[in-house]
Amino acid sequence: MTYSSGGLIQATDYNTFTQGGSGLNNVWSTGAADFGWGQTAIASVSTGGTVTATQWATLVNTLASAGSQTNTTLTSRTAPSAGQTIAILANVSADITSVTTNRGNAAAVGTEYGTFTGTTSKTTNTGSGQSAWTITFTHTVTWASNDAARYFFNAGGRVRLQYGKSSTGTDSDPDWNTFAGLCGSIYMTGRSSQTIAGTTYTGTTRVGGTGGTQTTLSTSTGWYALTPGAAATTIFQLNNATAPYTGEYIRTTVEMNAGSTALTFVTTWVSDGSSGAGTTANITGGTGVSSPATSIGAATAPTTLCTYIPPSTTYLTNTWGTPSITASVA
Secondary structure (H helix, E strand, C coil), rough: CCCCCCCCCCHHHHHHHHHCCCHHHHHHCCCCCCCCCCCCCCCCCCCCCCHHHHHHHHHHHHHHHHHHHCCCCCCCCCCCCCCCCCCCHHCCCHHHHHHHCCCCEEEEECCCCCEECCCCEECCCCCCCCCCCEEEEEEECCCCCCHHHHHHHHHHCCEEEECCCCCCCCCHHHHHHHHHHHCCCCEEHHHHHEEEEEEEECCCEEEECCCCCCEEEECCCCCHHHEEEEEHHHEEECCCCCCCCCCCCCEEEEEEECCEEEEEEEEEEEEECCCCCCCCCCEEECCCCCCCCHHHHHHCCEEEEEEECCCCCCCCCCCCCCEEEEEEEE
């Protein structure tokens, strides 16, 4: 019997709503690639079996949670209680389609995580006279498994990079202090278009940065645009727009490991040496950022800080774990 008002709810109807490539489980449970949040799957009903009020309520309540997670407006419906007669509910298939379309969106986010091991600030002086120099910051974010990483990005998780310096004492310090502050924050998400807590992200998104000469912003490069084990991709580069320092730049690259369980971000601060007569290119170190930290704060040393904002657990259970962050400076 076709699923329609006045008809009986068949096991095949219920399983169509919950199982297979178009079922709610494809988004709610394991899924594959950019489908799946890793939640407990909705069980199927055996062919020819009876769909109980409890099972129907499971579908209704799970669909409501998925709608809330993705900020999707759904048809108003009430889940039946055990012992009640269950009835056809309108627009179930259409609402599942809407949630599936909006699966990368998230109404809310979790608390930013800034615990790291290693060093994220260059506390010693860099350069000498008008010689060129480079500082290399390396940050690796690691998940327990590829599925954990998928669930993180599918449910609206983001990785964030911040840049800053405020130490003084050389000719070039004031310039680098200003320049580093122009970068803003660089966010990496899973897909090339996700609306998370009301803001649209595009894979790689620059937020709060103005000024400088932006030579690269790889807006479509998110988790799913990366190839496991491939060479690093430049996702952001800002060049200094102020003479005589136009040879200076800050660049961030990212690569995914072969097992699709980690992202490594390498950020280089580069000076080609000052071209201004009587000026020097070297800069000072200063106080560094200590773990845990979600902002550079009062630290003065050249710093690139990597944090992440996990998905919200208001409507989902944490299936992505607690990714680790390691940092080093050279």
